Structures are given as C-alpha cells and as structure tokens.
Amino acid sequence: MAMEYDNPLLRPGAPVGAWWEGLTPRHWRILWGAYLGWIFDGYEAVALVYALGPALKTLLTADQAKTTPFYVGLAIGITLLGWGIGGLCGGIAADYIGRKRMMIISIIGYASLTGLTAFSNSFATLAALRFVTGLAIGSEWSTGIALVAETWPNRARPKGCGFLQSGFGFGALLAALAWLLIPASGIGGIEPWRIMFALGALPALVCIYLRGAMEESEKWLDAVREHRWAATEHADEAPRQAKRPFTLGEVFREPESRRRVLLATALSFATTVGWWAVSSWLPAYTAGLAKAAGEDPTVWGPRIGIIYNVGAIVAYLIAGFVADAMGRRMFLVMTYAGCIATSVLTYTFTGSLGTFAILAFVNGFFTLGFSYSWMAIYLAELFTSPVRATASSFVFNGARMVAWIFPIIAGQIVGEFGGVSHAALIMSSVFVIGLIAPWFMPETTGKPLPA
Template sequence: MFKWYRQVSSLERKTFWACFSGWGLDALDVQMFTLAIPTIIAVFGIDKTQAGLISGVTLVASSLGGWVAGTLSDRIGRVRTLQITILWFSVFTFLCGFAQSFPQLIFLKALQGFGFGGEWAAGAVLMAETIRSERRGKVMATVQSAWAVGWGASVIFYTALFYFLPPETALRAMFMIGLVPALLVVYVRRSIPEPEKRAVPQSSGEKIPLVGIFAPEVLKTTILGALLGMGAHGGYYALMTWLPTYLKTERHLSVLSTGGYLAVIIVAFWFGCMASATLIDRIGRRRNVALFAICCTITVCMYLLLPLSDTEMLFLGFPLGFFAAGIPASLGALFNELYPAHIRGTGVGFCYNFGRIASAGFPVLVGYMSKSMPLGQAIGIDAGIAYGIVVLTIMFLPETTGRSLN
C-alpha cells in the first residue's frame, strides 16, 4: 500500500508531509466545532437551526476562500498561498475561543472558514503538480486520509477537555488549540520550493483570468465539477456536522460513549481513504467515486433510518465511515486532472469550494427539518439526496486516470 513512498523523491516526500499535516490540522480545527455543537447551543442560548447556520456560514466562507486562494495560487504560487491560508485559519480558530455572543462567534467562524477553504485548494494543486502522474491518485487519496487523523485528534481533545473541565471552559480551550497549525508554516517555508514547471513568471505581467474556468471549452467541466463538489460536501457535512449531536441528544450517549462511537467511524474513514488510494489508479476516477457513493447512500440510510440498537450502530459505524471516505479521497486527483496549468488552481478551488457553498444549506436544512421529525431521519434524508447527486454527476465527467498535468 505504501510502496510508492519508498520510490518517490525527497521533494515529493516533503511536499506530501506538508500537505498531509495541513489537511490533518484543518480537520482538527473544523471537527472541534461539530463535537461542541450541544455546548455551543447551551452557552450561547441558540437553537439547532442557528447552530446549523454557523456551519452553513462557515462553509460558504470556506468556499469563497477556496476560490480566491486557488486563483491566488495561479498568480503568486502554490507554496506562498499555502503559507498565508494556514496562518489565516489558525489565528481565527484561536480567536473563536474568545467569542462572547452568537454574532461574534458566527463572524469569527466565517473568517476561519475563509482560510480553511483556501488551504485545501493551494495544497491540493501543489501536491498534484509535485507527484508523478502514475502515483497521483494514490498519493492524493493518502493525503485525504489526514482528515481522519485530525478528526481523531479532535475527538481525543474533546473527550479529555469535556471530561475534566466545565463545558464552557472546555469549549473555549478547544478553539484555542486551533493556533497549533500555524507552526506548520515554518516547515513549509523552509522545506517546500515552488514547483519549477508551475512557477509564476516574475516579469511576464501575465494575469490569470478569474473567469477562465467559464470559457466555452471548459464550461461543462466546471458545471459538472461544481455539482460533484456539492453532492460530496452536502452528504458529508449533513452527516458529520450533526452526528455527534444525534448520538448525544437522541441516542443519549455520554461524552465518553460518543467519543467511542465516533472513534469507530474515524478509524473506518482512514481505512476508506486507503482503500480508495488502492482502487483509484486501478479502476479509474469515475468508477471509484460511483462505487463509494452508492455504498455510502445505502449505509447512511441503514444507520439513521432503521431502528438499530446501540450495539448495531456501533458495528455499522465502520462501513459508514469507510464509504464516506472514498468520495473526498478521489476529488483531489480528479479536479486537478480536469484543468490545464494556467487555470488549474482556479478550477480546483472553484469546483471543490462551490460544492461547499451549495452544500452549506444541508446542515441548516437538517436543523430546520429536525423541528418536525427526528434528527436522525432529517440527517439521513439530506445525506441520501446529496450522495445521489454524486452518483448522477460522475456519470457525465470524463475519465482522467493517468492524464499529464501540462
């Protein structure tokens, strides 16, 4: 599975670890919010719809950040943009710990999201352009597995802090831990050069058109990529934003039990990324995405819509996390291979992050629907629709396996 790691160059390894670390630390910051939703509702005196609104606003801001950062990486370089975005989301995650009201929290979360979306766009293009084409799918999917590592770390922090500290103190401490990713900038600055073939000309004065991804020859690709991003993000965020709250408030699990159930899903998510890494270069991007999307739709419906016991839910959590991982693990390679170099950062940033804008309504809708139906049912319906969009969209995109990034 990791044979490729011994065969790549020192630069490819350093770039891999920079992107892997950045994505894992992103997950640490973002997943802290989903774990803390019940406490946020209590501390700030808001309802579930307002809590969903925080998530929705963060996703919209991250979408804008991803598009802007993708375009910026085409102008000033991938590495420099990566450093800026890491610092940005780290600082604003930390500042969320000082919010005293709902408006302050939603404002700071929006700024955090702007940097978070930008970091993925810059890092994904940097990794794709650094690694050789025959290993691109495998390596990009492995980078995606860092999300499980960061997610797992957030659950550990959540379990420890909420077990030993009063809820409000633990909540603020979780946000303040978000400053840690800023240290990654030191490593990136010292170790990662700009990809030589993609370095931005210093004297040509050439400008990268922001609207280049809407040119006639790539317009269909951009529309389909955006819809794919919407389905992939909509399913994930509808499910993972509200799952900790569902386990705690409707299944009545304790903090320690909730952490245990989530641990199963997180470990499975990592294995799902590794399975996707193994399959994506063998069966192709389209088949890989379709396979995981269909399996994920079935599993989500079973997990949330059937009358399962706590033990059955624990065991079903593994396929839930496993299949949820395969779709995002495929997007990094696929989106990069859809666009030429001069608009690649813009295209990747737009498709991936437009999906976030469009998917921002899913967590909000779950919160709204839960007023008239059980929360688990609302999550299951929304996530099922989103993953269905993935299955339909991927049928109309070209197969890009082995495509050279020129």
C-alpha cells in the same frame, strides 16, 4: 505523442515496478508539509461539530435557546459560506502568487482565527469568527493538492493525493480524541468548547517547517514563464500572450473546461451537503441510542465519532489504489452508491451500540473517506497547471457557496419532522447526483497530468 508518456514508467512496454519507485525525499517533504496543513483543517472542521452544542448552551440567550437546532445549522452554514468564499479567492491567488506562499498565508490565518473563537461571548461573535475562519481555511486544500499533484510522478500521484486527503481524517480523529479526553468540567475553569478552539491555534507552528522544507511547483513556474494559459489539454491552440487572462474566466471560457468544472461541482455539492448532513447529526443520534440502551451518551458520542473518522482514514489511505484499479468513473459511482446505502442504514438503525459502531465505521469510509478522496485524486487530472488551483478551489469551495444554506434548512427540518434521523436522511438523498454525473466526465486513469 511522445509527451503523453513524459514519465518513462507510463510508456507502453516499460517494465512495471513498485509504485513508489522514483520518489525522492523532496516528494515526501512536499507531501508532509501539505499534509500537516490539512490535518488541522480536519481538526478545525470537526472540532466545530463537537464544540458547537456546548458553546451554544453558553452563548445563546433564553429566547434563542428555544430554537437551538436553527442556530446549530446557522453556525455551520456561516462557516461553510466563509470556507467557500475564502477557498475560491485563495485558489485563484495560488495560481498567481504560488502554491507555497498561499499555503502559509492560509494556515497562519485560520490558526489565529480559530484560537480567537475560544473568546466568543455571544452567538454573533461566534458566527463572525466562524465566517472569517472559513475565509482563511478554505484555500489550504486546493493549494496543497495542486502542489502534490504537480510535483509527484504520474504513477504515484493518485496515491500521494489520497495520502494527503487522509490528513483531514487524522485531524478529525484528533478532534474527536481531544473532545473525549478534555474533562467535562473543563480545565482551570475554562469550558471544554473553549479549549477545543484554543487548540486550533497550534497549526501556526507548522509554517516554520513549511518555509524551509517545501519548494514551489516547477510545473506551475514553467507554465507562467512560458505564458501557457489554456485550462485543459483539449483547448484550441492560441497564440501565447504575455498578459495573463483571469484564471477563473479562463476556466469558464473553454467549453470543455466549463463542462468539466460544472459536473465536478455538482459532485462536490453532493459530497458537501451529504457529509454535513450525516456527520452533523451523528453525535445527537448516537446520544439517543445510548440513552435508549441505558449507556452514557457523553461517552458514546465521541466514541462513535472516533470510529466514524477511523473509517474515513482507512478509505483515504487506499483511495488512490482503488481509483487506479477501478478507473475514475466506476470509483465515483461506487462511492456515492455506498454513501446512500450506509446513510440509510445508519439513520434507520435502532439496535445495539456495538453494531451501530460498525455502521459508523462503514459510513465514515464512504461519506467522509471516498466521497472526498475523489476530489484530491481526480480534479488535478482535469485541468492544466496555470488554472489548476483555481479550478480545484471552485469545485471544492464553490459547492460550499451554495451548500452553506443546507445545514440551516436541516435545522428547520429537525423541528418540522421531529427528529435528526429524518433530517439526515432527507439531506443525504443528495448523494444520488453521484450516480449520474460521472458518466458525463472524462476517464483519466493512467494518463499523465495536463501541463
């Protein structure tokens, strides 16, 4: 079993040094390149949350405006649907054409389409652009995670993947800061929500850096050259064949791979529905608290959003260390227990805004930080290089192909139950899945990445 310890730092009895030993400038370039792409994914997703309400005030007809919560949910749901479909297709493509090439295609696509959203003149136009933007944006995450996981040394890998995931938090923070700094009256007659989407075109410049700084994954190249197509390390030995099987079919052909991907998708579904439920209604709930306290809701909404995302960033940065210390299963259970507890506390709170800010920080720590970090750290450890991007994208984006309907349902719940707190609490109950599924999944802490 010599291959089990392909990294000398993992061999029994080997001296233990700092986790970053063995990292080279190449490793950091790859992380930074993937990180830049993921920053703007975070910006784009959260910019929608802030800009959508003002955009709908401009774009909805008088009749449509009578059911604004429905259209809020519909716009978010359509984005998730496009994200799910595009992410699944992009992840499959990354296992065929390579991680670097797919990442560049994805970034150029979503940057261009986000910028075009600024020119929307009706809800139908906005919805169509949100859908195609989702198609482009979905594949960036799985390609970046696969590339970092396959190039970083085993002991440093969980930390690197956690660092990469923090890019989403920093992007979300940038969106909150931009919304806070853009004048309420706009700039030069341009409405603030249009400026937010126009800024989303900037990531296209990142591709200039990616072309020269990043290298393709050697693990993926080796697997393709050697015609190794199995999805997990437990697959039955089979003759290597020159003709490559369809990667998504291979993920579901093997019983162990199928079990892993279905359980992980259930967890991803819990994360996706829960996060959108919590984050989508946080600005509106904050506005209600601010009005009750006699404060300006237009200031406190973005302020709480920033605090929420700072909490997530802290969680991202330490997730790899915590997951290694606790083990993957316990990390998952702790994460979803925290999501449940903090969501209940957040959406039943009626006290001071200062205390609510602390709750928002802790809620962001769990519902956005830890609840997404596990996918960056754990999924790469469950599948082999030939199907890693496919499996990761199915888990990450396949959940969105089911979850996209839930923001629409949440919009209906607001109308039926008369408040965003009820909608958020009902939808966030999905986190209970995270208390059950981890016990049926393999423990991968300390093991090398499957080849």
